[in-house]
Amino acid sequence: MYIVKQVIDALYPPACPLCGKLLEKGETMCVRCRSRLQVVAEPRCMCCGRPLPDQGQEYCPDCASMHHWFDQGAGVFPYQSAVRRMVMDLKFRGKTANARLLGRWMAAYVKPEIALWRPDVLVPVPLHSRKLRKRGYNQARLLAESVGKILDIPVDAAMVRRKGSTEAQMHLGRLARQRNLEQAFAMGKNRVAEGNILLVDDIYTTGSTADAVARVLKENGAGKVYVLTACIGSDF
Ligand SMILES: [Zn+2]
Ligand SMILES: [Zn+2]
Structure with missing residues (x-):
């Protein structure tokens, strides 16, 4: 060896x-x-975990103006940071090894929240099966597995599945995108959502993906739903 x-x-x-x-x-x-390397530090949005410009601010404009289906979130690195490249390499260039290091950082960062959130299971945001076949792996699942191993929390990658293709959503406006996404997820076969769930994804931007998945989980019995991502955007 x-x-x-x-x-x-x-x-x-x-x-x-x-x-x-x-x-x-x-x-x-x-x-x-x-x-x-710089992680997202206080002040952070009390709901989604986005970095905020003002010490006195509690919520980002997004969370202040709308209801999220998830309860709380945390993103480790600002979207503009150099780590974004690592995430892009993981997502689009087959650098699956990056999931290990990213997962290690995510686990370390979210540890204080884990003590409060007490998630029973980690659920990666699913990819559409066509995309999964093309890419060969779901980067969110690799991240979830890496985090789960360190924090000793089980991962259920089949809890939620992606139904429709949402490939063209980048060209849609925000509302249309949200409507499109609301239809995109469903519970996995023979799955019931129980207890508290921590969703894992690579990047948090508008939160509409996390919301769509959290909604399915909550409508099917989940307690609290939290979100953990490697990168999080600060602009909308
Ligand atoms: Zn927020
Ligand atoms: Zn270097």
Whole structure:
């Protein structure tokens, strides 16, 4: 095994997942990138966990003006941070190994909330089966599994399924997108939502995906539904 690992390391020397620089033995990220990593800090929106510009603000404009189906959320890195590239590499360029490091950060970040939320199960936001076939994996599921392993919480990737194709939604306006998304999810076969559920996804932007999944879960028996994402946007 050791020799195999040496050969693999020689062929694919470990590189920094953010800048691509070759790493020293045992490093998971180069020193420069590590020192620049910034997680979302207070003030955060009390509902979705988005970074807020003002200390006195409690909710982001989004959460102040609308009802969310999920109860509370947390996103680890600002959407504009360098970590976004890691998420994009995981999502679109097959760099599934990134899920391990991202999951480790997500687990560490959300630990205080976990003590309050007490989720019984982690549920990744599902991909449409056609997309899943094309990509070969669901990045949200990889993140959930990585987080679940560290926090010792089971993952149920079949709790919710994606029905319709929502591929064209990027071109739709916000309301149309929400209407489209509301129809997109359903409970998985023979699944009942029980207890508190922590949804896991890669990126939180408008929250409409999290809302659509949370709605299905709540209408089917879930207690509280929380959301954890690797990146979260601060603009709407
Ligand atoms: Zn780097
Ligand atoms: Zn918010």
